[in-house]
Amino acid sequence: MAAVEIKNLTKNFDIEGHAVTALSNVSLTIEKGDIFGVIGMSGAGKSTLVRSINFLEKPTDGSVYIEGVDLGTLSERELRRMRSRIGMIFQNFNLLEQKNVIDNVCFPLEINGTKRKEAKKRALELLGLVKLEDKAKAYPSQLSGGQKQRVAIARALATDPQLLLCDEATSALDPQTTGSILELIREINEKLGITVVIITHQMSVVTDICKKVAIIDNGRLVEEGLVEEIFSAPKSDAARELLSGKKVSYKPLEKLEEGRRIRIVFRENSAYEPVIANLILKLQIPINILKAETQNVGGKAVGEMILGLPDNSNQQEDIILELKNAGLTVTEVHENE
Amino acid sequence: MNENVIAMLISGIGETLYMTLGSVIIGYIIGLPLGILLYVSGKNGLRPCMPLYRALDFICNIIRSIPFLILLILLIPFTRLLVGQSYGSTATIVPLVVCAAPYIARVVEASLTDVDAGVIEAAKAMGASNMQIICKVLLVEAKTSLITGFTITTGLLLGYSAMSGTVGGGGLGDIAVRYGYYRWQTDIMVITVILLIIIFQIIQTAGMKISKKLDHRKR
Numbered sequence: 001m002a003a004v005e006i007k008n009l010t011k012n013f014d015i016e017g018h019a020v021t022a023l024s025n026v027s028l029t030i031e032k033g034d035i036f037g038v039i040g041m042s043g044a045g046k047s048t049l050v051r052s053i054n055f056l057e058k059p060t061d062g063s064v065y066i067e068g069v070d071l072g073t074l075s076e077r078e079l080r081r082m083r084s085r086i087g088m089i090f091q092n093f094n095l096l097e098q099k100n101v102i103d104n105v106c107f108p109l110e111i112n113g114t115k116r117k118e119a120k121k122r123a124l125e126l127l128g129l130v131k132l133e134d135k136a137k138a139y140p141s142q143l144s145g146g147q148k149q150r151v152a153i154a155r156a157l158a159t160d161p162q163l164l165l166c167d168e169a170t171s172a173l174d175p176q177t178t179g180s181i182l183e184l185i186r187e188i189n190e191k192l193g194i195t196v197v198i199i200t201h202q203m204s205v206v207t208d209i210c211k212k213v214a215i216i217d218n219g220r221l222v223e224e225g226l227v228e229e230i231f232s233a234p235k236s237d238a239a240r241e242l243l244s245g246k247k248v249s250y251k252p253l254e255k256l257e258e259g260r261r262i263r264i265v266f267r268e269n270s271a272y273e274p275v276i277a278n279l280i281l282k283l284q285i286p287i288n289i290l291k292a293e294t295q296n297v298g299g300k301a302v303g304e305m306i307l308g309l310p311d312n313s314n315q316q317e318d319i320i321l322e323l324k325n326a327g328l329t330v331t332e333v334h335e336n337e
Numbered sequence: 338m339n340e341n342v343i344a345m346l347i348s349g350i351g352e353t354l355y356m357t358l359g360s361v362i363i364g365y366i367i368g369l370p371l372g373i374l375l376y377v378s379g380k381n382g383l384r385p386c387m388p389l390y391r392a393l394d395f396i397c398n399i400i401r402s403i404p405f406l407i408l409l410i411l412l413i414p415f416t417r418l419l420v421g422q423s424y425g426s427t428a429t430i431v432p433l434v435v436c437a438a439p440y441i442a443r444v445v446e447a448s449l450t451d452v453d454a455g456v457i458e459a460a461k462a463m464g465a466s467n468m469q470i471i472c473k474v475l476l477v478e479a480k481t482s483l484i485t486g487f488t489i490t491t492g493l494l495l496g497y498s499a500m501s502g503t504v505g506g507g508g509l510g511d512i513a514v515r516y517g518y519y520r521w522q523t524d525i526m527v528i529t530v531i532l533l534i535i536i537f538q539i540i541q542t543a544g545m546k547i548s549k550k551l552d553h554r555k556r
Contacts, residue, residue: 056458056462080465080466081464083462083463083464084463084464085464088459088462088463090455090458090459092455094453094455094456094458095456096456096477096478097453097456097478097553098478098480098481098551098552098553099477099553107460107463108464110473111463111465111469139553139554140553141553141554
C-alpha cells in the first residue's frame with residue numbers, strides 16, 4: 001500500500017470573488033520509505049500540495065489517501081487523529097516562542113493526551129536523536145536557525161509518525177546548515193523507515209536527498225520520476241529551468257546550426273574517463289567548455305557540461321556521435337530570451 | 338491636616354482600588370471570552386463565521402462609541418436593578434464593566450491576532466482541536482501581549498473610576514470633586530491627584546515588569 005496517494009487533486013481558492021486555481025488535476029503516488037521531492041518555482045502550487053496531504057487545505061476536487069485511508073471520508077475528530085500521525089516541519093520552524101525546547105517537543109504529545117512524564121522521556125530521546133540534549137531548557141529565541149529546525153524535527157517525530165512532510169524546511173537556512181538538516185532527514189528516513197515528502201524550490205535539495213521527484217509548474221504536475229533520470233534528461237521546460245537556474249531549454253537533438261550548444265551529462269563510469277580530452281585528441285576539433293559541474297545526485301557523482309560546438313555541421317555530428325558512444329546523455333541547449 | 342481627612346483619603350484609596358480591580362476582573366470574565374470569540378469567528382480565525390463576528394463587532398463599537406460619562410448616566414436604571422442603588426462604589430462597577438468589556442474584547446482580539454499564523458498551522462498539523470489551539474497555543478503565545486493589555490485596561494479603568502466621582506461614585510475621584518471642586522479645598526484635590534498618579538504608576542510599572550519577565554522571545 002502506498003504511503004500517500006493523491007488522485008486528481010484540484011484546489012481552487014476564492015480570492016475576492018475570483019476563482020484562482022492553485023492545483024489542477026494532480027495525481028501522485030508516494031511509496032513507503034521513499035524520500036520524495038516536490039519541486040517548483042514559488043507560486044507553482046507545491047505548498048498547497050503538501051497542505052493537501054494532511055488536509056490543512058481541503059481539496060476542491062479529487063482525493064488523498066494516507067496508507068489507503070481516504071481523508072475526505074474522515075470526520076473532524078478522525079482527521080485530527082490522522083494528522084497527529086503525520087509529522088510536519090516548516091520553513092519558519094513555527095516553534096512556540098513562549099515554551100522552551102523540551103516543552104515544544106512535548107507539545108504534540110500533550111495534545112494527544114500522553115502523560116507528562118512519558119512525554120518528557122520521549123522528548124529527551126528525540127532531542128538526543130537531533131543532538132540537542134543540552135538545549136532542553138533553552139527557548140527558541142536563543143537558538144540558531146539550524147537548531148530551531150532540529151527542534152521542529154524532534155517535535156514532528158514525537159508522535160511516531162509514519163510520514164514526515166517538509167515544507168521548504170531548508171529555505172531559510174544557509175547552505176552548510178541545509179546540508180546538515182538534510183543529512184538528519186536522511187538518517188531519520190533510514191533509521192526509522194519514515195516516508196519523507198520534501199517540498200522545495202532548490203534543485204540541490206532534491207538531487208542531494210530525494211530518490212524520486214515530481215515537478216509542479218503552474219498548478220500542474222509536469223514531470224515525475226527518478227531524480228537521476230530527470231537530472232540527466234529533463235523533459236519539461238520547468239525541469240530545465242529548475243536545473244539551470246534560468247530560462248533555458250534542452251531540446252532533443254536535431255540538426256545543429258551555427259553557434260549551437262549542447263548539454264552532456266556524465267554518470268557513474270563515464271565520470272571517471274577523460275571523455276572530452278579523448279574526443280579532442282581523436283577528432284582534432286577544438287571544443288569550447290562553457291560550463292562544467294559535478295553534483296551529488298542520489299548519492300552518485302553526476303557531471304554536467306555545456307559545450308559550444310564549431311560551426312561546421314559535419315564536425316558537430318562527429319562530436320555528438322563520439323559523445324553518445326561514450327555513454328553520455330546529449331541534449332541541445334536553447335536560451336529563451 | 339486632621340485625622341478625618343486622612344481616614345477619608347485612606348478609605349478613598351480603598352474604594353478606588355475596589356472599583357478598579359472589581360471592574361477589571363468582571364470585565365475580563367466577560368471581555369476575554371468575547372475577545373476570543375471575535376478572533377475565532379473573524380475572517381482569519383479558527384472558525385470564521387461572519388454573521389456572528391459582525392454582530393459582536395457592531396455591539397462592541399456601539400458601546401465603545403458612547404462617552405463613559407453618558408454611559409454612567411444612561412445605565413442608572415440598569416445599575417439600580419442590579420445593585421439596588423445607583424451611587425457608591427459597588428454601583429459604579431456596573432457601568433465600568435459595561436464600558437470595559439468591549440474594550441477588553443478588542444484588546445484581547447488584537448493580542449490573539451498577533452500570534453504567528455505559522456504556529457497555529459503547526460498545531461493544526463499536529464492534530465490539535467480548536468479548543469486546544471485556543472488554550473495551549475493562542476493564550477500561551479499571546480501571554481505577554483495579554484498582560485500588557487490588562488495593564489493598559491486597568492489604568493484606563495482607574496481613570497474612569499475617578500470620573501464616576503462626579504455622580505457620587507465614591508473613591509478618590511469623588512473626594513476630589515466634593516472637596517476640590519465644590520468646597521474650593523485645592524490642597525485635598527492636589528493630594529488625591531497625586532495619589533491617583535502614584536497608583537497608576539504602580540499598576541503600569543508592575544504590569545510591564547511582569548509582562549517583560551514572562552516574555553521568552555527576546556532576552
